[in-house]
Amino acid sequence: MNSQKVALADCNSFFCSCERVFQPQLMNRPVVVLSNNDGCVVSRTDEAKALGIQMGAPYFQIKDFCKRNNVAVFSSNYSLYGDLSRRIMKILAEWVPEMEVYSIDEAFLSFTGIKEEMLTDHAQKIRETLLQYTGIPVSIGIGPTKVLAKVANVVAKKNKLSTNCVYNLFENKNEDNILRKFPVEDIWGVGRKTAQKLSFHRIFTAYDLKYSNDKRIERTFTRPIRNIVKELRGQLCMELDLSAHDKKQIISSRSFGKPVFKMEDLQEAVAHHVSTAAEKLRKQKSIARAILVFIQTNAFKNTPQYHNSATITLLSGSSATNKLIKSAFCCLQEIYKTGYEYKKVGVIFMDLQKKSETQLDLFQMHDSAKDEVLMQVLDHVNATEGKSTLKFAACGIDPFWKMLSKMKSPNYSTRWGEIPKVNQ
DNA sequence: TCTGGGGTCCTAGGACCC
DNA sequence: TCTGGGGTCCTAGGACCC
Numbered sequence: 001m002n003s004q005k006v007a008l009a010d011c012n013s014f015f016c017s018c019e020r021v022f023q024p025q026l027m028n029r030p031v032v033v034l035s036n037n038d039g040c041v042v043s044r045t046d047e048a049k050a051l052g053i054q055m056g057a058p059y060f061q062i063k064d065f066c067k068r069n070n071v072a073v074f075s076s077n078y079s080l081y082g083d084l085s086r087r088i089m090k091i092l093a094e095w096v097p098e099m100e101v102y103s104i105d106e107a108f109l110s111f112t113g114i115k116e117e118m119l120t121d122h123a124q125k126i127r128e129t130l131l132q133y134t135g136i137p138v139s140i141g142i143g144p145t146k147v148l149a150k151v152a153n154v155v156a157k158k159n160k161l162s163t164n165c166v167y168n169l170f171e172n173k174n175e176d177n178i179l180r181k182f183p184v185e186d187i188w189g190v191g192r193k194t195a196q197k198l199s200f201h202r203i204f205t206a207y208d209l210k211y212s213n214d215k216r217i218e219r220t221f222t223r224p225i226r227n228i229v230k231e232l233r234g235q236l237c238m239e240l241d242l243s244a245h246d247k248k249q250i251i252s253s254r255s256f257g258k259p260v261f262k263m264e265d266l267q268e269a270v271a272h273h274v275s276t277a278a279e280k281l282r283k284q285k286s287i288a289r290a291i292l293v294f295i296q297t298n299a300f301k302n303t304p305q306y307h308n309s310a311t312i313t314l315l316s317g318s319s320a321t322n323k324l325i326k327s328a329f330c331c332l333q334e335i336y337k338t339g340y341e342y343k344k345v346g347v348i349f350m351d352l353q354k355k356s357e358t359q360l361d362l363f364q365m366h367d368s369a370k371d372e373v374l375m376q377v378l379d380h381v382n383a384t385e386g387k388s389t390l391k392f393a394a395c396g397i398d399p400f401w402k403m404l405s406k407m408k409s410p411n412y413s414t415r416w417g418e419i420p421k422v423n424q
Numbered sequence: 425t426c427t428g429g430g431g432t433c434c435t436a437g438g439a440c441c442c
Numbered sequence: 443t444c445t446g447g448g449g450t451c452c453t454a455g456g457a458c459c460c
Contacts, residue, residue: 255428
């Protein structure tokens with residue numbers, strides 16, 4: 001029998017909570033944070049949810065509504081959220097022997113070994129500490145598997161007052177009562193398509209899925225769903241992933257703030273994306289052996305549509321921005337067509353490999369020693385003097401296509417010049 | 425005027441080989 | 443005319459996540 005105990009700590013309305021840390025007057029006021037380009041809503045506080053603002057709602061559609069209802073609106077400030085996330089994970093790590101950082105605002109914690117009667121108390125202490133040290137509220141769900149810990153977390157979040165943001169399934173004598181009220185589409189790993197298919201089989205709740213016919217599930221559904229069924233039954237099949245992995249692909253892409261038609265403008269954007277992605281690539285000490293460039297028109301607009309992509313294989317791999325820009329331009333050349341109004345462009349580095357594990361091949365062209373030094377200097381300057389202090393001319397000086405970010409809060413915790421001042 | 429971005433995993437099916 | 447079957451590897455695309 002599985003004796004594992006898993007907790008899922010998940011920050012409440014994380015991006016909004018980050019904004020509130022530095023503007024406490026926003027407590028109890030509805031707050032939303034927008035995606036890049038101020039496109040749509042990606043984080044909402046309970047007050048904003050109560051007003052009926054939906055996740056993913058396009059901002060231009062709800063702008064007036066927000067004004068009328070005194071909603072505080074922010075552009076996303078990822079350096080702020082990233083920094084607070086790092087602090088939160090560091091604190092969490094001090095409380096448990098093992099944890100898996102699952103996303104910017106979530107971590108699975110191993111509670112195995114803690115006495116059953118102490119679980120809730122332990123979670124409450126973690127919650128209090130995080131709130132005190134960072135100002136960020138979290139909810140914690142506890143169960144015998146990841147899927148059930150996720151379920152418990154949803155229960156905690158939906159009943160903040162009665163649970164004080166901690167819900168422990170081990171304390172519940174009749175777990176099935178919870179599962180009966182839990183819609184199948186809210187289960188972690190069940191998306192829209194699968195929920196549709198499940199409802200066709202008359203499976204509507206987590207309870208239905210837990211007690212569904214094994215043979216039918218085996219026949220009809222894929223492995224991830226079969227694993228979810230097992231986890232709902234308390235059978236652990238998703239272990240905590242403790243190792244910090246290197247990324248297997250690195251993407252950089254953005255929608256344009258304005259329509260773009262010309263090749264030169266696309267090139268500037270592509271050079272910019274390659275620079276961003278290559279910096280991440282070098283940070284994890286890897287090289288890319290394939291690069292993909294894609295371009296898209298605006299699918300929401302009633303204009304001629306076109307989207308395409310091209311890939312180039314780099315035999316020996318590279319992490320040198322200048323070399324990668326050249327390859328990316330070749331891809332772009334291949335797919336660019338005049339006469340279209342482009343909305344988005346992006347690059348993907350694929351087939352990544354650790355630099356140290358690269359097979360040296362006499363006949364292949366590796367990054368030259370000169371490039372290596374150039375990249376080292378580039379990264380060093382940008383790390384110490386600020387992002388994009390030094391960049392390739394191909395990226396342009398002041399790109400007109402750059403994204404909108406009209407309501408961004410200061411980098412309170414990552415830039416000396418923007419640290420909040422305390423009144424004398 | 426204005427609708428995000430960055431990831432992972434899985435599977436089906438094609439290509440290829442013997 | 444008739445033209446196997448099984449295995450592996452790779453890739454594109456689907457589905458899902460936050």
